[in-house]
Amino acid sequence: MILESLNLEKYMDEHMELASYLVRVMKYRPHMKDESNMGLLSHADKNILTILQSNEVEGLEVQNKDGEWFEVKFSANSCVVMVGEAFKAWTIRRLHAATHRVVMKGDKDRFSIGLFSVPKWNSIIKAPEEVVDEEHPLFFKPFDFGEVFKFFTREENINDKFALEKYCGVSTENL
Ligand SMILES: O=C(O)CCC(=O)C(=O)O
Ligand SMILES: [Fe+2]
Numbered sequence: 720m721i722l723e724s725l726n727l728e729k730y731m732d733e734h735m736e737l738a739s740y741l742v743r744v745m746k747y748r749p750h751m752k753d754e755s756n757m758g759l760l761s762h763a764d765k766n767i768l769t770i771l772q773s774n775e776v777e778g779l780e781v782q783n784k785d786g787e788w789f790e791v792k793f794s795a796n797s798c799v800v801m802v803g804e805a806f807k808a809w810t811i812r813r814l815h816a817a818t819h820r821v822v823m824k825g826d827k828d829r830f831s832i833g834l835f836s837v838p839k840w841n842s843i844i845k846a847p848e849e850v851v852d853e854e855h856p857l858f859f860k861p862f863d864f865g866e867v868f869k870f871f872t873r874e875e876n877i878n879d880k881f882a883l884e885k886y887c888g889v890s891t892e893n894l
Contacts, residue, residue, distance in 0.1 A: 721768075725813065730847055738767055738836040747778060747821055747829040758821035758829065763880070764803035765871055766837040771799040773831035782818040791819075804883050805838050805864060811846045811855040818880065838864035862887040 722728045747758035758778055772793065773779065779791040779799065791799055807816040823829065838844060845861035867886055876882040 721814070725810065725850070727847060727849060734767075737838050737842045739839050741835040741837055743833050743835065745831045745833065747776075747823055747831075749826045749828065750823045756823045758823045760878075761818050761820040763816040763818050764801050764835070765805065765868065765883075766803035766835050767806045767809075768803060768836045769801040770834045771801065771831055773829060776825060776827045776829035778821045778823055778829050779831070780820050780822055782820075788820075803835075805844050808844055808859040808862070808883060808887075809846055809850075811850050811858050813850060813855060840865040840868075856889075858889055859883065860887045860889060 722731055722734065745759075750756040750758075761782065771779070775793075777790055777792065779793070780788045781791055782788050793799065801819065802814045802816050804816045807814055821829070821831075842864050843861050844859075844864055844867075846857065846859070851857055867883065870876060870886050871882050876885070879885065881888075
């Protein structure tokens with residue numbers, strides 16, 4: 720659906736070939752007195768796409784471009800879809816990898832399940848020529864996802880919002 724909306728459906732097979740999948744179930748317990756209520760620190764996913772669902776306990780928050788946080792309302796018959804940094808790079812930032820976090824507020828456990836599509840370890844992420852135009856000039860040099868992942872997990876980069884830009888950004892303008 721996303722590729723269709725970008726007129727890039729011809730890359731579907733390439734995309735399927737590139738992606739591997741990971742399912743993760745997460746449990747967040749209520750925070751104790753004198754303990755931070757941060758269930759998951761703010762981050763943007765590094766993968767292609769993440770599809771999330773949770774039990775009735777809210778907690779996921781997404782940050783907008785002005786830095787404000789919004790609570791995400793899950794409903795039983797819908798999922799939340801997050802764009803990851805690899806997809807952001809592949810679309811030259813036509814898609815935004817939103818910063819998000821989990822904040823625990825009540826006294827109930829929160830459970831969530833995520834399906835993560837992740838580029839295979841040594842796959843090369845390179846924006847297709849169709850996404851390059853005047854408004855979206857080449858912003859990231861092609862990169863090896865495995866190498867970038869190692870770079871992301873270095874201590875000095877782990878909390879750096881612009882780690883990908885630092886690793887393979889053509890320019891640091893308009894971050
Ligand atoms: O539990 C959630 O709702 C979010 C999980 C998440 O952001 C992640 O695993 O990257
Ligand atoms: Fe996430």
